[in-house]
Amino acid sequence: MTTSAHPLAHFDVQEIRKDFPILNDGTRTRPLSYLDSAATSQKPAVVLNAMHDYYVHANANVHRGVHELGDAATSRFEHARHRVARFLNADPRGLIFVRNTTEALNLVATGIARQGGLMASDRVVLSVLEHHSNIVPWQLERSTHGFAIAAIPLHPDGTLDMDEARKLLAPPTKLLSITYQSNVLGTVTPLKELIAMAHEAGILVAVDGAQRVPHARVDMKDLNCDFFAMSGHKVYGPMGSGILWGKPELLSSMSPFLGGGSMIDTVTFERTTWAELPQKFEAGTPDVAAAVGLAAACDYIDSLTYEAIEAHEKDLMQHLLHMLDSLPYIDVYGPNDRERIVGAVSFNVRGVHAHDVGTICDRHGVAIRVGHHCCQPLMRHLGVPATARASVAAYVTHDDIDSLGEALADVASIFGQVITQHTSPASQMEHRHA
Numbered sequence: 001m002t003t004s005a006h007p008l009a010h011f012d013v014q015e016i017r018k019d020f021p022i023l024n025d026g027t028r029t030r031p032l033s034y035l036d037s038a039a040t041s042q043k044p045a046v047v048l049n050a051m052h053d054y055y056v057h058a059n060a061n062v063h064r065g066v067h068e069l070g071d072a073a074t075s076r077f078e079h080a081r082h083r084v085a086r087f088l089n090a091d092p093r094g095l096i097f098v099r100n101t102t103e104a105l106n107l108v109a110t111g112i113a114r115q116g117g118l119m120a121s122d123r124v125v126l127s128v129l130e131h132h133s134n135i136v137p138w139q140l141e142r143s144t145h146g147f148a149i150a151a152i153p154l155h156p157d158g159t160l161d162m163d164e165a166r167k168l169l170a171p172p173t174k175l176l177s178i179t180y181q182s183n184v185l186g187t188v189t190p191l192k193e194l195i196a197m198a199h200e201a202g203i204l205v206a207v208d209g210a211q212r213v214p215h216a217r218v219d220m221k222d223l224n225c226d227f228f229a230m231s232g233h234k235v236y237g238p239m240g241s242g243i244l245w246g247k248p249e250l251l252s253s254m255s256p257f258l259g260g261g262s263m264i265d266t267v268t269f270e271r272t273t274w275a276e277l278p279q280k281f282e283a284g285t286p287d288v289a290a291a292v293g294l295a296a297a298c299d300y301i302d303s304l305t306y307e308a309i310e311a312h313e314k315d316l317m318q319h320l321l322h323m324l325d326s327l328p329y330i331d332v333y334g335p336n337d338r339e340r341i342v343g344a345v346s347f348n349v350r351g352v353h354a355h356d357v358g359t360i361c362d363r364h365g366v367a368i369r370v371g372h373h374c375c376q377p378l379m380r381h382l383g384v385p386a387t388a389r390a391s392v393a394a395y396v397t398h399d400d401i402d403s404l405g406e407a408l409a410d411v412a413s414i415f416g417q418v419i420t421q422h423t424s425p426a427s428q429m430e431h432r433h434a
């Protein structure tokens with residue numbers, strides 16, 4: 001009989017914290033409990049060092065130099081592309097470096113619509129879970145090309161209404177663009193099922209993977225989506241790093257997003273022809289250091305292993321949800337089956353605006369996110385203007401979560417008077433959906 005080691009056998013969160021300079025920053029006047037990794041993760045020294053090393057040893061412009069440094073920069077940039085492609089099990093020809101998920105989704109919307117792929121008779125389907133970066137780019141293109149936009153509705157607990165999804169994944173829908181994991185609720189969408197349904201109806205699928213890649217291995221070949229967007233800064237990589245991956249045959253038939261240097265083959269005043277993939281979509285000088293940093297972040301995640309990260313974060317989420325559920329003045333948003341809440345959870349202190357909650361948490365050294373999280377349609381569905389959100393990562397500890405618990409107890413004692421008089425938003429929600 002073979003026994004496989006427990007995923008956390010070699011995972012020591014205190015050792016991992018040593019990898020992150022900001023968590024050991026002696027200039028801070030109070031301890032930091034960073035529970036805002038869904039907004040952006042902290043960066044390990046290996047990522048910072050890789051970027052520094054690039055600037056110290058290989059900085060030059062890429063793809064143009066006939067000199068040694070130009071070759072070194074190009075080689076590091078293209079190595080980064082192959083490293084990130086391998087991380088996602090993706091064809092590197094379809095891997096385009098962009099600044100972030102927002103830019104990646106704008107690229108898809110513009111590239112398809114401009115090429116005539118979305119016309120007045122067509123429809124794009126989104127969902128009520130979407131971040132504004134997966135809503136607004138489609139609206140911008142709609143204003144020129146006139147197609148319709150529909151959104152898959154949600155059940156009261158925030159899960160997708162798959163019956164409605166099935167109805168919408170039919171003519172005249174041409175494209176589904178949907179999140180893999182909600183940045184507000186932490187829920188994971190049934191993406192493979194949606195992709196199968198869409199493809200059966202000849203519909204393309206673009207995926208907003210920004211919140212999934214920090215928590216679980218994503219495999220392009222297995223997922224079989226047509227486009228995939230992610231931000232490097234949420235996966236221990238630098239700000240300004242991100243990718244759009246697309247099936248090469250689709251990218252080849254799309255219009256470029258930005259025009260300029262590096263993305264052309266020939267230019268005359270009458271006509272310009274495009275470079276091959278992926279350069280066709282990488283106009284101008286790229287952020288080589290960001291790409292190098294993202295490749296180092298892939299190495300870092302693989303050194304920890306996703307198995308260990310998932311096991312650690314599952315344990316943290318259980319602790320976090322148990323704490324929140326035990327506080328009588330907290331409303332947690334999302335499914336009652338708490339196992340379905342991954343990486344991040346939204347909540348409110350009853351009767352207290354999320355901004356006040358965030359401000360008091362900050363006094364305790366606890367960093368959480370508050371507001372509409374760039375998801376105003378979802379806030380409308382939940383019937384609240386804003387939520388507080390706590391999110392976890394490899395370097396988060398039980399102590400961080402306990403500090404949040406203490407800060408929330410402080411919120412309750414400061415606002416005690418209001419809390420006892422206010423009706424719970426959850427009971428309002430149940431009423432509305434009854």
Ligand SMILES: Cc1ncc(COP(=O)(O)O)c(C=O)c1O
Nearest residue numbers: 100101102131133183210211231
């Ligand atoms: C689900 C989701 N999509 C898209 C984005 C946009 O990411 P970025 O700001 O890196 O473009 C975010 C950022 O929070 C997100 O959570």
